[in-house]
Amino acid sequence: MISVGIVGGTGYTGVELLRLLLRHPQVTVRVLTSRTEAGKRVADMFPSLRGHTDLEFSDLNEDVLKQCDVVFFATPHGVAMKYAKGLVAAGVKVIDLAADFRLQNLEQFEKWYGLEHECPEILKDSVYGLSELNREKIKTAKVVGNPGCYPTTVQLGLAPLLQADVALIKPENIIIDAKSGVSGAGRKASLGMIYSENADNFKAYGVAGHRHHPEIVEALEHISGQKGVFDQIIFVPHLVPMIRGMLSTIYIDLTEEGANSDLQSLYEIYYANEKFVDVMPANSSPETRSVRGANELRIALYKPQPNKLVILSVQDNLVKGAAGQAVQNMNLMFNLDEDTGLTGIGLLP
Amino acid sequence: MISVGIVGGTGYTGVELLRLLLRHPQVTVRVLTSRTEAGKRVADMFPSLRGHTDLEFSDLNEDVLKQCDVVFFATPHGVAMKYAKGLVAAGVKVIDLAADFRLQNLEQFEKWYGLEHECPEILKDSVYGLSELNREKIKTAKVVGNPGCYPTTVQLGLAPLLQADVALIKPENIIIDAKSGVSGAGRKASLGMIYSENADNFKAYGVAGHRHHPEIVEALEHISGQKGVFDQIIFVPHLVPMIRGMLSTIYIDLTEEGANSDLQSLYEIYYANEKFVDVMPANSSPETRSVRGANELRIALYKPQPNKLVILSVQDNLVKGAAGQAVQNMNLMFNLDEDTGLTGIGLLP
């Protein structure tokens, strides 16, 4: 059994990790920390866990964490980087669900997160945890930076195009119109997040800039092997009055080669062996509820004009967009079947 | 492996049965019927099932059903009673999620469902499938009538009181103010059920009478062994703008013995060994989301006046209130651990 520690278990990614890990056949959750709730039973905070665990929140004790096989950080940005070095030195693997190990570009990290990175040498050796695209590196990684939710939909939505042998798209002209459920903003008391401000309402947010933009750019550069061509990407996130779910509508200008290619087949072949990526038939319209609670991402393509491609990419932001992909990465790191503990079917309706 | 047939797989209880049974370690779903969708892949109708099953809907073929070990009817009222006799004769167990085998009182059945019962002799031998209360009989039953969703919350909410040695409550004075999510009304095209008629709205419905009223009365008589004392129960259901979830608030007049008893302990002891019934600490307020997608029912008690008891009883109407309890009954009927395939944790948030 893999001995697991979770740092920061009071947010939505924390409770989602628990939902998955408490049912994972190869895992024992050994410790769960919280700065503010130490001593409290986790099931008292999250009553869905009543009867499923007697775990209590504890103060963060580095010695206890060092006795784990792997530690997940479901914390605010800037926490994992304080502990990663010590844990790695103790032979403990680290999976960070915040942004500390997402961006290799330190300047961008400091610009967008307002933090100086505390362990750049660990960052350099860490692996970006988009499971399907970096699988082999993740298997041997000591530290994994779990991707942001929006970037996951974009990368899996674009990878087949970017890794094709010929230039299928014009990379400087990508538009990402993204929509997320409210849980993506986390579990914290703020006026903008209360029910009556969000229900029966729709809006764009972060219009002047969003932290996931540099992550998307860096990731697409990595996937395509092309530097500098994605800087002009337009990324506009919107807030949907629903709890879970994320849909990115991606608008692409095709090259002549792209316009003449069978892109549907390209995607189907590219993802043929992936358990968690589903290429739907052309002209389908993936619904967020089709992946509610499941570690799945569904993609559909259509071509409204001969040289234009629209990609629809949906996931549950808390599962494939966060906790589920983190568990998928853990499975890779411990040489388990990639879907161990992740075969749950989405909750519909 | 248990070979399972599902008749009527296009409703919400049907897809919920599939979600549970496709992950049940002892089950193979052999056949899934639909009058209207024969030949269609079930995953085309319910995209949450894409990648999890290649099942197609088929026409109802009695010979095929007879090769199953058990057949679930997730149909409108009046279908199961047409096939139960033949299936039983062929040695096939039957679990009906509609009302055909809920009411022993044929007069009430005909009054409320507008149907003449077609196999009263099978009905007589059938067992009412409230798992916790009729466990031993269910184990050997050939036909199980799975309870209605509201009646499940009421029976489990009241059983400890009704089965106590002394008279703790005044049975003629029970008030049930019940609230359900919209999925309880099923998956059918009707004006009253469309989004814009239900969202951001709350109302009572069925104020002049509801089919679950006679089921509650009959069930409470059975549990308590007392005839005629529950006829005056008041039952008022309400519609909540949410998909899943049900809360019954039950108001009780206590007798002097009741007022002087430790009812919290009574409940905790009564349900101490039940995996799916959770007695919360006194004065708790169970939330429907704490059981979203889980086969659980949570109860909390409080006493606003010395001789008044308020019982809060919540479940997911599609799980413990329908498909989950049906699987629980199947487990009992096939001598499996009662929670086989039912250990999933609720989806929160």
Added chain:
Amino acid sequence: MISVGIVGGTGYTGVELLRLLLRHPQVTVRVLTSRTEAGKRVADMFPSLRGHTDLEFSDLNEDVLKQCDVVFFATPHGVAMKYAKGLVAAGVKVIDLAADFRLQNLEQFEKWYGLEHECPEILKDSVYGLSELNREKIKTAKVVGNPGCYPTTVQLGLAPLLQADVALIKPENIIIDAKSGVSGAGRKASLGMIYSENADNFKAYGVAGHRHHPEIVEALEHISGQKGVFDQIIFVPHLVPMIRGMLSTIYIDLTEEGANSDLQSLYEIYYANEKFVDVMPANSSPETRSVRGANELRIALYKPQPNKLVILSVQDNLVKGAAGQAVQNMNLMFNLDEDTGLTGIGLLP
């Protein structure tokens, strides 16, 4: 024109007052205060007001308030009582939407609100602003305590019974199962109020006691002229995942006279001349959305048993339950037609 001041304009009752008063043909809103937002344009906080007002929030300046004809307090509890005396002395009428002038019983006020009352002599002369029941007194009142939202549904729901010549009901046995949209909890940053904690969820709250309980008891005593008989009322509020709307389901034990009376006619006659109270036909089911945004309360009666009455009473908690009734009281106090500025039709769907 009536010169109006609003103290505390950043909450939901504040913006609702503005929505109504900015369109009131006899009103000029002269000043709008906020402790935290002074200097900010109100339309920047509430963009629905863009184009409708240039008002800015200002610091609370007692001298400015004293130049108004009437001052509304849409503040937390405990603010109005600090200023009422001075305003009354200056000839300014006061309408408090918080609780400072709801309870005549000082002990109850201090118990439930944790505040010592600062102007008991003003309280004594103040009038409880349930417009339909206290109309004549309101007309000449200097200070009006606007009722709580739940108590409004209960009082208007019960008044015809309580003011009948004969005893129609058993007052000691009233059960109020109440349900409110989330806006009733106000506009403040707290974890329990965020979207993902409330959407697709239903629960009871305040099970161990709610501030509106003593207000209901005192008000029913006042209406009926009977002291002490309502102490055992059971009041259980629930939270509905919707923004606006409130439904109280009230369960009544009828006396023999009550059981034999034509209660439907009693209600219809009682409210025949009321513009804002609508008695629906028997067995109707009033929906909260039928009064969304409107200063209306709808009532329906039904008798599930010969000696039991169920009353359904709905309103928009922010309108008839708060700001609308406050404007109705202002109209009374200034001898205007009672529906001036309050004739808007509910927003459906």
Added chain:
Amino acid sequence: MISVGIVGGTGYTGVELLRLLLRHPQVTVRVLTSRTEAGKRVADMFPSLRGHTDLEFSDLNEDVLKQCDVVFFATPHGVAMKYAKGLVAAGVKVIDLAADFRLQNLEQFEKWYGLEHECPEILKDSVYGLSELNREKIKTAKVVGNPGCYPTTVQLGLAPLLQADVALIKPENIIIDAKSGVSGAGRKASLGMIYSENADNFKAYGVAGHRHHPEIVEALEHISGQKGVFDQIIFVPHLVPMIRGMLSTIYIDLTEEGANSDLQSLYEIYYANEKFVDVMPANSSPETRSVRGANELRIALYKPQPNKLVILSVQDNLVKGAAGQAVQNMNLMFNLDEDTGLTGIGLLP
């Protein structure tokens, strides 16, 4: 007083027309027809109207309609064109809220609506009712085709750019990512529209083509005076789990002139005198709830790249996107102040 007839009053645009017209100071609603509900009181179908009107639905009687000053058609497509000729001959003005008089291109009309047009000569003389853009023609029109909801957001969102003296944008490269609340689909019983299929869910729809696409193309050609350049517009509508509200996010490639222009000022000047179009400060994020129930459209601009413009355009699909604009057009046609009866403030929260 203007004598008004409404044909087809049982849908959401019908009840919204009634909400507005029953409070319009210059209007008497004389007749309201319904094929299916003749004889029924409209307030029985829409309880928000109880106390506000005694109108009954009647069968469509052309003679009665001919006694009106103006007839609104809130019907399915294809009804208004059957009666327009006769009504015009009788001197009655016609405002159609369906599509019969939106498209001048008969081929497109027949392709997208599956109907042969029955009065092309009336169509030719009819005016497209985008009030702000066609004001002068509307004033003297006999027949007005009220715009579709999506096209309204797009036209008002783009008009200042398209009517500038120089070429500011590349018209062939416009992308419209639009999002609508569910009421836009109307009030009809269909499986895809029920609550449990739409709540807590988000999806694109009409991905292979939507009827509003040709309307947008024709309208932009008209506004800009340029033919053929808008054929490649990409239009992807999405469905938001909310009742009312519509947001179009429009992506524009700017020409060099466009990139160097002060577009914010351009918009502010263009709409300076419009009562119902609000240009928000740059980088604002208009929320749909800011116009809930109000005849307003809010626009915000931002430039994520020097040569890229993003336009956010929101409205209430049932008001400025349907019934409100229809009343605005009526005001123009009868030489009333354009905002008569349309000054209601949005319902927030």
